[in-house]
Amino acid sequence: MRLERVLQYAQTLLQSAVGNGDIAVDATAGNGHDTLFLAELVGDDGFVYAFDVQKQAVDATLHRLLDHALEHRAIVLNDGHENVAKYVDKPVSGAIFNLGYLPGSDHEVITRPNTTIQALESLLQLLKIGGIVVLVIYHGHEGGKEERDEVIRFVSALPQKSIHVLRYEFLNQKNDPPFVIALEKVKEYPFES
Numbered sequence: 001m002r003l004e005r006v007l008q009y010a011q012t013l014l015q016s017a018v019g020n021g022d023i024a025v026d027a028t029a030g031n032g033h034d035t036l037f038l039a040e041l042v043g044d045d046g047f048v049y050a051f052d053v054q055k056q057a058v059d060a061t062l063h064r065l066l067d068h069a070l071e072h073r074a075i076v077l078n079d080g081h082e083n084v085a086k087y088v089d090k091p092v093s094g095a096i097f098n099l100g101y102l103p104g105s106d107h108e109v110i111t112r113p114n115t116t117i118q119a120l121e122s123l124l125q126l127l128k129i130g131g132i133v134v135l136v137i138y139h140g141h142e143g144g145k146e147e148r149d150e151v152i153r154f155v156s157a158l159p160q161k162s163i164h165v166l167r168y169e170f171l172n173q174k175n176d177p178p179f180v181i182a183l184e185k186v187k188e189y190p191f192e193s
């Protein structure tokens with residue numbers, strides 16, 4: 001068996017959780033690669049909610065969907081993922097975050113720990129049992145390490161009876177390589193007892 005690269009592995013996880021007719025969320029649409037991937041997975045009976053605070057990213061994502069004639073399977077919202085609960089009221093099968101900045105754009109606009117964690121809180125409520133949230137953590141940029149550490153602190157404290165938390169990482173790569181954190185909901189959250 002070959003070890004999957006980080007981005008490949010993120011998609012494999014989504015593929016295992018999201019299928020025909022499902023609801024999925026791309027929390028950081030960027031250039032729309034993951035929105036398109038999710039739109040392919042959910043089929044014509046499912047739906048994707050994609051979020052990005054930059055108009056440039058919203059437009060790029062819409063174009064990518066249009067190029068593949070899949071625009072009817074998604075809504076691309078020019079809003080922060082911390083507001084996910086305002087738009088999504090159905091159980092979510094899979095969600096993805098690519099933390100950091102949009103490649104080829106303003107490096108000042110980055111995901112931030114507070115809003116990322118707020119979005120995670122909401123998505124953990126919305127997630128159906130067996131659903132997965134995948135985070136690709138980029139931490140080489142300014143502010144990246146703070147966000148990485150806060151996200152790790154948050155997910156490490158999640159109740160293990162309701163959320164399984166995985167970290168997938170290559171340990172011998174140089175220059176702050178990205179890694180994956182995945183959350184699988186196995187029981188209602190917050191778990192009480």
Ligand SMILES: C[S@@+](CC[C@H](N)C(=O)[O-])C[C@H]1O[C@@H](n2cnc3c(N)ncnc32)[C@H](O)[C@@H]1O
Nearest residue numbers: 028029030031033052053080081098101102111
């Ligand atoms: C690493 S990029 C995403 C790459 C994307 N998945 C792709 O396929 O190209 C991170 C994106 O998160 C966006 N972003 C930053 N803060 C956000 C927030 N609060 N809500 C939603 N998107 C946000 C940025 O504008 C940027 O486009």
